[in-house]
Amino acid sequence: xxxxxxxxxxxxxxxxxxxxxxxxxxxxxxxxxxxxxxxxxxxxxxxxxxxxxxxxxxxxxxxxxxxxxxxxxxxxxxxxxxxxxxxxxxxxxxxxxxxxxxxxxxxxxxxxxxxxxxxxxxxxxxxxxxxxxxxxxxxxxxxxxxxxxxxxxxxxxxxxxxxxxxxxxxxxxxxxxxxxxxxxxxxxxxxxxxxxxxxxxxxxxxxxxxxxxxxxxxxxxxxxxxxxxxxxxxxxxxxxxxxxxxxxxxxxxxxxxxxxxxxxxxxxxxxxxxxxxxxxxxxxxxxxxxxxxxxxxxxxxxxxxxxxxxxxxxxxxxxxxxxxxxxxxxxxxxxxxxxxxxxxxxxxxxxxxxxxxxxxxxxxxxxxxxxxxxxxxxxxxxxxxxxxxxxxxxxxxxxxxxxxxxxxxxxxxxxxxxxxxxxxxxxxxxxxxxxxxxxxxxxxxxxxxxxxxxxxxxxxxxxxxxxxxxxxxxxxxxxxxxxxxxxxxxxxxxxxxxxxxxxxxxxxxxxx
Amino acid sequence: xxxxxxxxxxxxxxxxxxxxxxxxxxxxxxxxxxxxxxxxxxxxxxxxxxxxxxxxxxxxxxxxxxxxxxxxxxxxxxxxxxxxxxxxxxxxxxxxxxxxxxxxxxxxxxxxxxxxxxxxxxxxxxxxxxxxxxxxxxxxxxxxxxxxxxxxxxxxxxxxxxxxxxxxxxxxxxxxxxxxxxxxxxxxxxxxxxxxxxxxxxxxxxxxxxxxxxxxxxxxxxxxxxxxxxxxxxxxxxxxxxxxxxxxxxxxxxxxxxxxxxxxxxxxxxxxxxxxxxxxxxxxxxxxxxxxxxxxxxxxxxxxxxxxxxxxxxxxxxxxxxxxxxxxxxxxxxxxxx
Numbered sequence: 001x002x003x004x005x006x007x008x009x010x011x012x013x014x015x016x017x018x019x020x021x022x023x024x025x026x027x028x029x030x031x032x033x034x035x036x037x038x039x040x041x042x043x044x045x046x047x048x049x050x051x052x053x054x055x056x057x058x059x060x061x062x063x064x065x066x067x068x069x070x071x072x073x074x075x076x077x078x079x080x081x082x083x084x085x086x087x088x089x090x091x092x093x094x095x096x097x098x099x100x101x102x103x104x105x106x107x108x109x110x111x112x113x114x115x116x117x118x119x120x121x122x123x124x125x126x127x128x129x130x131x132x133x134x135x136x137x138x139x140x141x142x143x144x145x146x147x148x149x150x151x152x153x154x155x156x157x158x159x160x161x162x163x164x165x166x167x168x169x170x171x172x173x174x175x176x177x178x179x180x181x182x183x184x185x186x187x188x189x190x191x192x193x194x195x196x197x198x199x200x201x202x203x204x205x206x207x208x209x210x211x212x213x214x215x216x217x218x219x220x221x222x223x224x225x226x227x228x229x230x231x232x233x234x235x236x237x238x239x240x241x242x243x244x245x246x247x248x249x250x251x252x253x254x255x256x257x258x259x260x261x262x263x264x265x266x267x268x269x270x271x272x273x274x275x276x277x278x279x280x281x282x283x284x285x286x287x288x289x290x291x292x293x294x295x296x297x298x299x300x301x302x303x304x305x306x307x308x309x310x311x312x313x314x315x316x317x318x319x320x321x322x323x324x325x326x327x328x329x330x331x332x333x334x335x336x337x338x339x340x341x342x343x344x345x346x347x348x349x350x351x352x353x354x355x356x357x358x359x360x361x362x363x364x365x366x367x368x369x370x371x372x373x374x375x376x377x378x379x380x381x382x383x384x385x386x387x388x389x390x391x392x393x394x395x396x397x398x399x400x401x402x403x404x405x406x407x408x409x410x411x412x413x414x415x416x417x418x419x420x421x422x423x424x425x426x427x428x429x430x431x432x433x434x435x436x437x438x439x440x441x442x443x444x445x446x447x448x449x450x451x452x453x454x455x456x457x458x459x460x461x462x463x464x465x466x467x468x469x470x471x472x473x474x475x476x477x478x479x480x481x482x483x484x485x486x487x488x489x490x491x492x493x494x495x496x497x498x499x500x501x502x503x504x505x506x507x508x509x510x511x512x
Numbered sequence: 513x514x515x516x517x518x519x520x521x522x523x524x525x526x527x528x529x530x531x532x533x534x535x536x537x538x539x540x541x542x543x544x545x546x547x548x549x550x551x552x553x554x555x556x557x558x559x560x561x562x563x564x565x566x567x568x569x570x571x572x573x574x575x576x577x578x579x580x581x582x583x584x585x586x587x588x589x590x591x592x593x594x595x596x597x598x599x600x601x602x603x604x605x606x607x608x609x610x611x612x613x614x615x616x617x618x619x620x621x622x623x624x625x626x627x628x629x630x631x632x633x634x635x636x637x638x639x640x641x642x643x644x645x646x647x648x649x650x651x652x653x654x655x656x657x658x659x660x661x662x663x664x665x666x667x668x669x670x671x672x673x674x675x676x677x678x679x680x681x682x683x684x685x686x687x688x689x690x691x692x693x694x695x696x697x698x699x700x701x702x703x704x705x706x707x708x709x710x711x712x713x714x715x716x717x718x719x720x721x722x723x724x725x726x727x728x729x730x731x732x733x734x735x736x737x738x739x740x741x742x743x744x745x746x747x748x749x750x751x752x753x754x755x756x757x758x759x760x761x762x763x764x765x766x767x768x769x770x771x772x773x774x775x776x777x778x779x780x781x782x783x784x785x786x787x788x789x790x791x792x793x794x795x796x797x798x799x800x801x802x803x804x805x806x807x808x809x810x811x812x813x814x815x816x817x818x819x820x821x822x823x824x825x826x827x828x829x830x831x832x833x834x835x836x837x838x839x840x841x842x843x844x845x846x847x848x849x850x
Contacts, residue, residue: 303736327738341736344729346796355726356737358719366718410737 004029004064004193005050005162011058012045012217017400017428019045020217023059027162027193032184034196034208034225037237038456042217043197047164050195051083052076063162082160084151084168090139097122097135100154125153129183145172152183163187164195169203170289181207199288201230201490213237234486238458249465249482250445255279257315258449259331259418261300264309269295271473273309277418277449282440284464284481285453286489292473293453294336297420301333302326313418327356332416334407336423336453338400342407345396349388350377352395352406356414380409384439401432408439419443420451425459437463457486469493541841542789542805546812553816560819563695573811574683574700575600575763579782580789580803581711582755585748587786588715590728590795591640591647593749595632595654596756597778601771602658603628603760608671608770611679618676625764626757632658633753637746659776666772673768683765700762704804707758712800714751724748728795784831785810788838809834 005027012020020042027033035043048054050061052070061068063079070076073083090099097118098105106114106121122135131149139147148168155163165184169177184194184207198204204211205225212222213236220236260276269292277283285293298304300311302320311320311329318329326333335341343352354361354373361369361376377391384405388398395403404424411419421440425433440463444450454460460467467479469492477492554561579596586593606628611621632654639650673679682699689696715721723744726734735741764770789806791798810831817827 301736322740323736323738324740332738333736335736340730341732344726344733344796346729347725351722351726354722355734355739358722362719366720368717368719368722370717414738 006062009059029191031209032194034204034211037214041214080161082155083164092140166197252278260312262310266307282450284460284467287470291470330417332411333420350391401428418449422453557819569815570701573807574704577704577807578759580785582752583782584803585752588798593651595651597775598658600760601775602662603757604764604770605662611676625761629757630754633750637749641742641745662772671770680768
């Protein structure tokens with residue numbers, strides 16, 4: 001078979017992060033090639049380079065043996081590379097057909113849109129896919145799964161020879177997944193090359209011909225699916241250092257309970273969640289995307305409302321309705337999205353570090369004690385080894401790892417008893433990651449109660465004293481730290497409630 | 513970690529430059545334009561540089577300057593205030609009612625003006641921060657309500673302050689002139705400078721000021737830091753309103769009357785001064801000094817063109833051009849620094 005696409009020695013740097021180095025990847029016509037790796041391994045970056053979203057800093061890409069370099073997503077699309085993003089990129093108020101043909105609507109007399117023709121073509125696409133969607137429906141009326149199908153139809157309408165699918169089944173139920181796989185098989189038979197990104201091992205096994213694994217911005221290897229084992233793939237994904245740090249689980253059975261939540265609920269996102277957390281404990285929260293982990297954390301912190309449930313700190317019920325209430329109760333939350341929810345990017349390191357605790361630096365009349373602020377900022381910079389030229393540096397100019405340390409410093413100053421870390425190492429270099437791990441362990445050893453939410457299973461396994469697993473808004477089980485395995489976690493993370501159906505249209509649940 | 517810091521290093525070394533660019537360069541740019549205008553006009557007309565004309569310019573800048581400072585606070589939080597013009601008038605009218613119709617002593621009038629402004633600001637702040645109404649809409653509503661209330665309260669007739677001796681001295685008198693007869697700087701200008709100093713201190717050195725910038729930089733991050741953002745935002749609007757009250761006093765004193773039909777249009781002049789002074793309408797950055805210079809540029813322009821006998825209509829055209837030029841220069845600078 002001839003290679004449709006060959007990527008060689010691909011290199012990409014972002015400020016503060018070497019995202020890809022010496023990556024190779026190839027795709028032949030008529031195959032499904034799975035791309036696997038933990039979050040942050042570089043899969044999405046590689047696909048964005050292929051589809052013209054990013055420009056590579058080094059290496060070559062060939063399409064049919066010709067060197068190519070796409071200046072824009074449009075150029076890649078015109079060359080026959082279609083990508084279906086994980087986040088849907090549809091215009092909600094437009095109809096299905098309008099979405100599919102946006103920017104290239106069939107015309108009448110060169111100026112008027114030929115709506116009838118457009119709807120006809122869209123209908124033909126859906127007929128070919130064997131999916132019952134009315135092209136004239138506004139997109140916002142469709143379920144997420146149907147919207148996903150619209151994205152796929154749109155990619156197909158470009159006659160793409162290469163189709164990139166990034167976690168296409170994340171929102172699909174079993175029947176819809178079968179339908180999708182049938183479509184993929186049909187495309188493969190017609191000679192389309194498909195790059196399939198997924199975390200779900202069973203799907204990969206079912207649909208893919210070859211598997212390439214990436215880790216820390218590098219290609220680890222490519223295997224033929226039929227000749228490899230699950231263990232081999234997992235070992236390739238997580239590397240060999242897995243498990244070496246998971247030894248020290250302290251005995252906390254005598255430690256007092258710092259945080260207890262009872263029967264938290266909100267619609268379909270949080271369904272009757274109860275757990276408790278001891279002083280000095282690190283409780284890891286695992287689950288697939290959308291399992292409700294962040295929702296639970298934000299609700300405990302008062303960032304989003306709850307419909308019911310109780311929160312107890314040190315055994316006493318606390319009414320938390322705003323983040324200010326939570327902080328007063330001694331709970332801190334470090335968001336998964338530092339840039340949007342954690343930092344004031346145009347402000348200085350010093351200003352950001354003091355944002356949670358300005359009241360500690362106030363003299364009469366609300367005047368700030370600048371000398372004390374400067375002193376504290378430099379103390380924190382030294383203590384957490386934040387690499388910054390000065391405490392007056394704007395935080396937007398620092399690397400992800402250093403930004404994360406600033407967020408942590410901000411919360412350390414506030415002296416919270418309970419700290420919730422949501423994806424604490426997302427977008428951070430390997431080196432900075434282990435520093436953050438050490439910091440979290442040290443905080444627990446100091447007697448703080450810590451929740452770590454992470455989508456990286458090795459991270460959960462390495463850090464947690466105990467692991468809580470969620471699926472579809474429910475806590476599906478707890479696992480002891482140190483001995484739990486990725487497979488046990490995945491089993492709980494996919495344990496859906498039997499009565500729950502995926503494809504029913506979202507509607508607010510009325511339960512009081 | 514060495515690898516992570518290497519790419520960040522150039523940015524680090526550029527720190528003094530980028531600090532200059534963001535905080536100081538725009539002010540320098542505005543200040544330089546002001547100086548160039550002063551030189552240009554004095555070359556074009558010998559009458560321009562006379563001290564009496566300089567004082568007239570400062571006097572003319574005082575009301576707009578105070579309003580601009582008030583709006584600056586709101587704009588740094590990422591908001592906008594369209595109501596400051598009619599709010600100023602409403603404060604003046606209430607002062608008229610208190611002093612002329614009720615015959616209260618002068619100091620009560622002063623507190624009435626500032627208190628009314630603070631109350632109006634508190635209302636705007638509540639609409640924006642608690643009821644989550646976009647600032648543009650909330651203050652548009654306030655603008656119309658206050659315009660109507662001014663007319664209703666005053667019976668649509670001007671209220672004169674002839675019964676309150678000394679009221680006109682608030683703006684037109686000159687404490688400085690009593691000491692230096694050669695330079696009778698009006699009190700209104702002194703008040704402008706005093707307001708500027710106080711607000712600059714609040715913005716730079718107090719918790720309220722720190723939160724003002726933080727709210728404009730990333731309100732959600734501030735909320736998730738456990739800060740009661742609604743309360744602080746309301747406080748900022750309230751402070752802004754109190755400063756508008758001072759502007760109300762200044763204009764009433766200068767005219768020795770409260771003119772209920774006046775006011776509309778002042779808000780746009782104030783916003784123009786803020787923008788010329790380099791404050792970003794998207795929030796998070798801006799300075800009192802910039803807005804002060806912006807107000808001075810507008811006053812110099814109006815005065816200079818008048819001295820050069822350019823028709824009033826054309827002065828407006830030129831002011832419009834200056835606003836676009838000022839923001840374009842800011843864009844150019846930002847593109848360069850990234």
